[in-house]
Amino acid sequence: MADGRVERGNQTRRAVLDRTMSIASVDGLEGLSLGKIAADLGLSKSGVFALFGSKEDLQLATVRAAVEVFKDEVVRPVHRDRDGLAKVWRLCERWLDYSGRRVFPGGCFFYSVSAEFDARPGPVRDEIAEARSDWTRYIERLLDDARLTGGFRDASDADEVPQLAFELTSLMELANAHSVLHGDPLAYERAGRGILRRLRAVAAAPDELPERPPAFTSPS
Known part of the structure; x- marks a missing residue:
């Protein structure tokens, strides 16, 4: 009986976080309301309060849940790929697909x-900042792995890594912003072309990278 209650609690928590992640991606974390979430999911308000305690706790849990979704969609699928700039491209391609499919x-x-x-300083901002820093560090690490394994034309240019990571991230995020605002899937293709041009420019073997990204369909 105790195990059943724990599992029901876990299921309720997952259902709440699935809903809050969707809401927050559109209305922001400040748009979350324990009472509204309970009503939307047909749950008791007291039950949701028991799981999260406060709005800030709900916001933090939502950010952490989104991190796991992001890892499943973008990071883990390329984790075992061979180090190199082709792996960096596949990571970026996964990111563009994750945004374009409207996960x-x-x-x-x-x-x-x-x-x-x-x-806005505080625990929620710190949680978001840490997640974003982890993502940037991961891109930089893959780029540096590629450099150290001979993937860069100039293997001694370690200073290129953080600059390149910044440029790749900027292209991905601009594609996301443009597509969300205008409903334009071509933004992802343009970003993909920019990313590939940048990677091919530093690559020791540019032919190992595609010349063009795949076509992206309209967001559903």
Whole structure:
């Protein structure tokens, strides 16, 4: 009986977080309301309060849940790929696909909530900032792995890594912003072309990278 209650609690928590991630990607984390979530899901308000305790706790749990979704969609699928710039491209391609498929209805979850909390100090901002820093560090690590394994034309140019990571991230996030605002899937293709041109420019073997990204369909 105790195990059944725990599992029901876990199921309720998952259902709540699935809903809050979707809402936050469109309306922001400040748009979350324990009472409204309970009503939307046909749950008791007291039951939702028992799981999360406060709005801030719900916001933090939502960010952490979104991190796991992001890892499943973008990071883990390329984890075992061979190091090199082709792996970096596949990671970027996964990111563009994650945003373009609207895994979260508002596009990239972290782009949305970062704009909301970037100038508001506190635990929620810290959680978002850490998630974004982890993502940047991961791209930099893959780029540096590619450099150290001979993937760069100039293997001694370690300073290129953070600059290149910044440019790739900028292209992905601009594609997300443009597509969400205008409903234009070509933004992802343009970003993909820009990413590939940048990677091919530093690659020791540019032919190992595609010349063009795949076509992206309209967001559903």
